[in-house]
Amino acid sequence: MTSKQEFIEKLRNSSLRPTKQRINICEVLFNRDKTFHFTINDLFNLIKDKTGEKVSLATVYNTVHAFHRKGYLKEIPINSNQTYFDTNVTDHHHFFDVKEEKLIDLKNEDVGPIEIQKSIPGKKIKSVEVLVKLED
Amino acid sequence: MTSKQEFIEKLRNSSLRPTKQRINICEVLFNRDKTFHFTINDLFNLIKDKTGEKVSLATVYNTVHAFHRKGYLKEIPINSNQTYFDTNVTDHHHFFDVKEEKLIDLKNEDVGPIEIQKSIPGKKIKSVEVLVKLED
DNA sequence: TCGTTGTTTATAATTATTCTAAAGAAGATT
DNA sequence: AATCTTCTTTAGAATAATTATAAACAACGA
Incomplete structure (x- = not known):
């Protein structure tokens, strides 16, 4: 169980402002035991379900790409219509x-x-x- | 150098009618020494260049998928905006x-x-x- | 040659992703 | 706390690859 405070620090350390949306996305992505494989769409839907708050699709894209650039997510090479990401980097x-x-x-x-x-x-x-x- | 006649037989044996378009696509894909990596768009442009005849984009998609189903082409798993295929199966x-x-x-x-x-x-x-x- | 069935084609539809520009929020400065 | 700057979010538009549609056409068998 990672605390919200830790996510805020992690974001700050990465020069990403700790916004409500990003923290919610962190909760969904990183607050788990096992590694997590997902598509943007999976994540988009999970955020609503898990946090009760809606984050716009554009923000989900932005954030996933930011996290990917920072090395917090890994892109998995598969041929699929959607791109898969992995929290296990x-x-x-x-x-x-x-x-x-x-x-x-x-x-x-x-x-x-x-x-x-x-x-x-x-x-x-x-x-x-x-x-x-x-x-x- | 594979002859047109061989492509016609190959197509017939696969229960694909040997149309002008499919034969042209065969020429571009399989009439080469080395293995060939391509996207649908690469192929679409090459057909015009190499055979002088235009094949519609839809037909290129149809044919590549048909060849893929028949096992004459292999899809390569990369994350890219376009799908890559390989003549080396x-x-x-x-x-x-x-x-x-x-x-x-x-x-x-x-x-x-x-x-x-x-x-x-x-x-x-x-x-x-x-x-x-x-x-x- | 004729009828059937498979194929091609232009075009429309779909879908994932990216772009845009305006409104909003975070952080720094006073 | 008020203000300013910069970053972020957002809805919606734009883009690009791919798939679907349905009418014209071509291959095949009788």
Whole structure:
């Protein structure tokens, strides 16, 4: 259970003004035990449900992007009509249940180390992500 | 160099009528040495350039989806505003040059075998794909 | 050649996302 | 606390990729 005060400090430290909306979004995103996978639309609806207050869709977009830039959220590469984000920003991989359109975390040890044996001159590796698609 | 006749047979065998448009699309997609990564828009423009004939955007969408369903094209999971496809339908992985928005094939031996140590009851693994993002 | 069925096409509709500009709130300064 | 500046929120418009529609057309089999 993270307190509202901590969110306010976290926001201030990131030079983001601690507005009511951002704090509500923090509550929904970061006040949980498990990692959380979501689309903007999921989040938009959850805010209403969980906090009782409405935040405009534009603000949800703005805030998610701000948090993403600050490194508090991770974008997950899937081909889907909607973009998925993850509150777990550590290096890790995913199952994607194609039918249910649901993401499941894979621990690094579930996949094992991945060594990329090829390099492209002038470029360096930014991330290595494994996506395991699941079917019935 | 694959002949037009072979494309016609390939289409017939897939219960897709060999229309002028589909054959043109085949020429652009499959008449090449190397694997080819593209977006629908890339392809739409290439058809005009390479064959001199115009195919409507709707048909490009229809055909790419038909080929994808038949297993002649592979969709590559990246978060991008556009969907990427690949003419190499074997299991393999990708570099994605974030700045240039360009995909580069990785051979399986460039990555090594990936063993997934976790399973989800009732689900089986459909595909395992590695995306390596590159930066400067 | 004719009828059936599948295909193409222009265009409209849909959907996720981004942009805009005005109103509002936070923070600093006095 | 009052004021000013800067940042943020918001509704709604704009954009862009994709999908749906339905009429014209082309391929196929009889």
